[in-house]
Amino acid sequence: MAEQPLISEECYSFKPLIEWEQDETPFLAGIRKKEWDSWAAFNLRLEAEALAITQTNEELLCPVHLHDLWARAGMIPYPHQLETVRRVIREMRGRAILADEVGLGKTIEAAMILKEYLLRGLVRRFLILTPATLCRQWAAELMEKFQIPTIIARRGHEWDIYNGLICSIDTAKRQGHREKILARGFDLVIVDEAHKLKNARTVSAQFVQEIPKKYFLLLTATPLQNDLKELFTLISLLRPGQLGNYRAFRQRYVAGKRKPKNHSELREILSQVMVRNKRGPQIQLPERQVTTIPLTLTPPEQELYEEVTAFIRKEYRPGEQGRINPLTLITLQREVCSSSFAVAMTLYRLAKNCDESTQWRIVSLLEKSRQIKENAKIEKVLEILSQSKEKFLIFTEFIATQEYIRSRLHAAGIPTLCFDGTLSASKKDWTRCFFRDSPHHQVMVCTETGGEGVNLQFCHQMINYDLPWNPMRIEQRIGRIHRLGQTRPVKIYNLSTVGTIEEHLLNMLEEKIRMFELVIGDMNQINRYLGDSRSFEGRVMEAIVRAKHNRELRENLAKLGEEIANSLAAPANSAPWDDLI
Amino acid sequence: MPDAAAVREFVQKALAINNAEYRLVDGELIIAKVTVEHPPFLFGPPRLETVTLNLIFQPEHINKYPGAELATPGSYRLNWLIDGIRRRGGLTKQCVTYHTNFRKWQKEIQPLLPVGFPYFFFHHPKLHYRPYLLANFLISYRTDERRDELFSVGLDLVSGQILPTLQADLKQHTLTDRMPVTSTIKEEIPVKEAIAICRAQAEKQAKKMDPGWIEEARERFLTELACLKQYYGENRDEVAYRTRAAELHNKFRPRVTLTWINLALLYLPEVSYTLQSLSGEPLPTVLYYPVGSRIELKDDHAPNPVTGPRVHPVG
Numbered sequence: 001m002a003e004q005p006l007i008s009e010e011c012y013s014f015k016p017l018i019e020w021e022q023d024e025t026p027f028l029a030g031i032r033k034k035e036w037d038s039w040a041a042f043n044l045r046l047e048a049e050a051l052a053i054t055q056t057n058e059e060l061l062c063p064v065h066l067h068d069l070w071a072r073a074g075m076i077p078y079p080h081q082l083e084t085v086r087r088v089i090r091e092m093r094g095r096a097i098l099a100d101e102v103g104l105g106k107t108i109e110a111a112m113i114l115k116e117y118l119l120r121g122l123v124r125r126f127l128i129l130t131p132a133t134l135c136r137q138w139a140a141e142l143m144e145k146f147q148i149p150t151i152i153a154r155r156g157h158e159w160d161i162y163n164g165l166i167c168s169i170d171t172a173k174r175q176g177h178r179e180k181i182l183a184r185g186f187d188l189v190i191v192d193e194a195h196k197l198k199n200a201r202t203v204s205a206q207f208v209q210e211i212p213k214k215y216f217l218l219l220t221a222t223p224l225q226n227d228l229k230e231l232f233t234l235i236s237l238l239r240p241g242q243l244g245n246y247r248a249f250r251q252r253y254v255a256g257k258r259k260p261k262n263h264s265e266l267r268e269i270l271s272q273v274m275v276r277n278k279r280g281p282q283i284q285l286p287e288r289q290v291t292t293i294p295l296t297l298t299p300p301e302q303e304l305y306e307e308v309t310a311f312i313r314k315e316y317r318p319g320e321q322g323r324i325n326p327l328t329l330i331t332l333q334r335e336v337c338s339s340s341f342a343v344a345m346t347l348y349r350l351a352k353n354c355d356e357s358t359q360w361r362i363v364s365l366l367e368k369s370r371q372i373k374e375n376a377k378i379e380k381v382l383e384i385l386s387q388s389k390e391k392f393l394i395f396t397e398f399i400a401t402q403e404y405i406r407s408r409l410h411a412a413g414i415p416t417l418c419f420d421g422t423l424s425a426s427k428k429d430w431t432r433c434f435f436r437d438s439p440h441h442q443v444m445v446c447t448e449t450g451g452e453g454v455n456l457q458f459c460h461q462m463i464n465y466d467l468p469w470n471p472m473r474i475e476q477r478i479g480r481i482h483r484l485g486q487t488r489p490v491k492i493y494n495l496s497t498v499g500t501i502e503e504h505l506l507n508m509l510e511e512k513i514r515m516f517e518l519v520i521g522d523m524n525q526i527n528r529y530l531g532d533s534r535s536f537e538g539r540v541m542e543a544i545v546r547a548k549h550n551r552e553l554r555e556n557l558a559k560l561g562e563e564i565a566n567s568l569a570a571p572a573n574s575a576p577w578d579d580l581i
Numbered sequence: 582m583p584d585a586a587a588v589r590e591f592v593q594k595a596l597a598i599n600n601a602e603y604r605l606v607d608g609e610l611i612i613a614k615v616t617v618e619h620p621p622f623l624f625g626p627p628r629l630e631t632v633t634l635n636l637i638f639q640p641e642h643i644n645k646y647p648g649a650e651l652a653t654p655g656s657y658r659l660n661w662l663i664d665g666i667r668r669r670g671g672l673t674k675q676c677v678t679y680h681t682n683f684r685k686w687q688k689e690i691q692p693l694l695p696v697g698f699p700y701f702f703f704h705h706p707k708l709h710y711r712p713y714l715l716a717n718f719l720i721s722y723r724t725d726e727r728r729d730e731l732f733s734v735g736l737d738l739v740s741g742q743i744l745p746t747l748q749a750d751l752k753q754h755t756l757t758d759r760m761p762v763t764s765t766i767k768e769e770i771p772v773k774e775a776i777a778i779c780r781a782q783a784e785k786q787a788k789k790m791d792p793g794w795i796e797e798a799r800e801r802f803l804t805e806l807a808c809l810k811q812y813y814g815e816n817r818d819e820v821a822y823r824t825r826a827a828e829l830h831n832k833f834r835p836r837v838t839l840t841w842i843n844l845a846l847l848y849l850p851e852v853s854y855t856l857q858s859l860s861g862e863p864l865p866t867v868l869y870y871p872v873g874s875r876i877e878l879k880d881d882h883a884p885n886p887v888t889g890p891r892v893h894p895v896g
Contacts, residue, residue: 012830013834014799017834017836017837018784018837019836019838019839020780020839020840024844027671028773031844031846034674036674036758037671039756039757039758040594040598041669041673042675044594044669045666046731048591048663048666049842051587053730064651064655064656065655068650068651068657122723212824214828215832240808241811241813
């Protein structure tokens with residue numbers, strides 16, 4: 001069989017293609033209809049075109065173009081963002097991984113690059129692929145801060161009509177959308193949360209690779225999580241060949257699954273296609289002011305807490321076929337720290353589904369919880385709110401607690417909004433804007449699932465009504481308001497019920513790990529530690545069930561805290577690629 | 582880059598042409614009232630609203646006039662005005678107004694005559710209006726970068742002569758939309774054909790470009806292609822490789838895009854003298870075109886006219 005000839009560069013013509021933007025028909029029609037304008041208008045039109053011509057590729061157009069809009073919106077482009085835009089356009093020719101740490105404005109950088117290309121007339125059709133929950137946020141940011149109108153593609157007809165499209169990656173790769181996207185292609189494609197494409201064999205990664213595009217931006221705060229192969233996949237998706245093929249990459253740069261070699265060379269190659277801005281002396285956020293507010297549970301609450309904890313200690317048998325699922329018991333323990341209303345819901349469901357031997361016990365706990373009409377925490381919340389007229393975010397993990405807070409604040413004459421995962425994307429967007437703009441609504445009660453990825457930096461005060469047992473989720477909460485654009489010190493109030501797991505957990509996070517003072521880089525280290533070891537929730541739960549009394553519980557948790565703190569301090573624990581990116 | 586004064590001047594003209602009231606404060610701030618059309622929304626009809634604009638042209642004036650908008654090249658407000666002007670001035674029909682002072686004509690013609698031209702008496706001047714087509718284009722040179730330039734071309738609709746500097750030449754003249762009733766020369770090239778000639782001229786201009794930008798883009802393309810080859814190695818016959826290489830080619834290949842800006846049908850004065858030498862011998866007819874300050878000597882016996890040198894007008 002004859003060898004198939006390879007395609008060489010000679011096949012690609014560089015003879016300029018001369019094309020007309022439009023033909024002269026409108027002019028002929030105008031002459032026929034005698035649509036004559038004045039000589040002054042004729043000349044002014046020419047002057048207008050001369051002014052609109054952009055000859056320079058050196059200076060950025062977008063900061064000048066948007067100067068007034070940004071001034072009105074109070075948005076200041078940071079030097080690191082402008083520098084990133086310059087580098088991506090000049091040096092990287094519009095193909096880059098934007099890998100800034102969380103909260104440093106990757107979205108803003110990507111939007112600035114998009115605007116710059118639109119102003120230069122190099123991009124007309126663009127597509128933004130993002131998780132479904134962030135589609136509206138992207139559309140709003142592009143419109144409000146960059147005057148770029150977009151359409152969120154949902155049904156499929158949009159692909160034929162509009163040039164600026166946002167779509168969730170799951171929708172885009174579905175039949176009916178996929179074919180249209182691949183057939184038309186785009187001048188610029190932006191993929192948000194691009195670490196989801198780290199596996200080259202997934203449908204998403206292959207689909208994104210197939211989209212015809214000129215310029216390409218990948219946005220992720222974690223370009224490298226577990227394996228150097230992930231990095232290879234992302235870079236090759238962006239610019240195939242930058243790291244050679246996989247065999248060459250492995251030979252030259254991989255010492256082990258998580259251990260790179262030829263560090264400086266690899267770092268240099270990565271820097272040609274990746275921009276990673278980190279917090280440091282150049283990029284600083286306002287300080288975090290953390291206040292822990294100790295409070296004592298009312299006697300019925302304390303009694304409920306003790307009895308539920310004793311019940312959990314008895315029933316919790318991880319790894320064994322117990323009567324109650326250990327995960328349900330962990331939830332129950334977290335709920336009893338949150339509110340009597342949250343725990344009542346789970347107890348009710350448990351009572352319906354468990355066997356008779358434990359049912360009477362659960363029903364008695366349920367009865368106890370239902371008799372409690374007031375929680376001590378809410379009084380503290382009212383006290384905090386009375387001290388300031390400014391906006392507050394209250395975070396809780398449970399919908400039942402959220403509803404209780406809302407109704408109590410409402411009864412106290414404080415109009416309150418709720419923000420949770422049950423809201424549709426449009427309601428979330430409306431609630432966020434309403435909370436920002438309404439002078440009457442001082443408080444928004446938020447659950448984690450509701451607040452994920454949402455930017456709320458117009459507010460600078462938050463109350464942790466209850467505490468997630470996962471430090472990353474605490475950081476996620478704080479990250480909603482402690483990010484670029486925040487101009488005031490961020491005030492964090494932690495409610496700590498004396499004599500409960502919450503008190504010891506907070507002590508551990510605050511004193512041992514110094515959780516609230518950490519920057520995101522340290523958080524990644526914690527995350528890695530937690531990822532390597534057993535789940536943090538499981539460890540806390542073990543500490544609870546092993547403890548016979550309160551003091552022992554405190555000691556157990558302190559030990560866990562020390563373990564984490566030691567692992568953070570040990571240089572050997574930092575990832576071998578930390579200095580790579 | 583146009584300076585602040587040029588931008589301010591443009592803004593003033595744009596406001597004036599739209600009959601907007603405006604006031605210039607200290608040569609730094611323009612306060613203007615403009616009527617803005619809001620597009621229809623759902624079932625609501627479009628509506629007009631009067632908006633006050635406070636425009637400054639230099640960043641130094643931001644603090645001096647708080648709340649004023651900066652109108653600089655590339656700024657939102659200037660682009661807004663430019664977009665507005667783009668709806669105007671697409672077509673015009675004009676006539677250059679010209680004086681009928683014979684002595685002045687003679688003064689203008691004399692320096693344009695070739696050296697050694699016989700002495701003669703000026704008499705029997707005739708003023709005609711000759712039709713021209715003036716077309717302006719935007720030529721964009723695009724690869725993964727873009728560079729734009731304006732191109733202008735004039736065409737004599739009687740002789741078919743191309744006048745590359747017509748747009749610039751007209752700057753020194755006054756034009757009116759009142760057409761001469763008589764003494765216009767009938768065009769011999771139909772407008773449709775004339776437009777095609779101008780179009781061909783623009784394409785010719787586009788082909789004249791400096792090939793440096795193509796070479797640069799080609800080099801960038803080859804760098805990217807070399808990188809791609811490293812990834813695919815020996816599997817370069819794969820469809821994926823071809824697709825990606827074609828994608829790169831599409832990004833870097835040079836394209837020249839031509840866009841019509843506007844078109845003018847013009848009637849320009851032409852003064853003709855039938856001459857006799859001092860000894861009474863017939864001389865070539867002198868055709869004088871005040872726009873562009875050029876003369877043409879038309880010998881009725883000679884097969885081709887002799888064109889005189891282009892000289893800027895005296896005084």
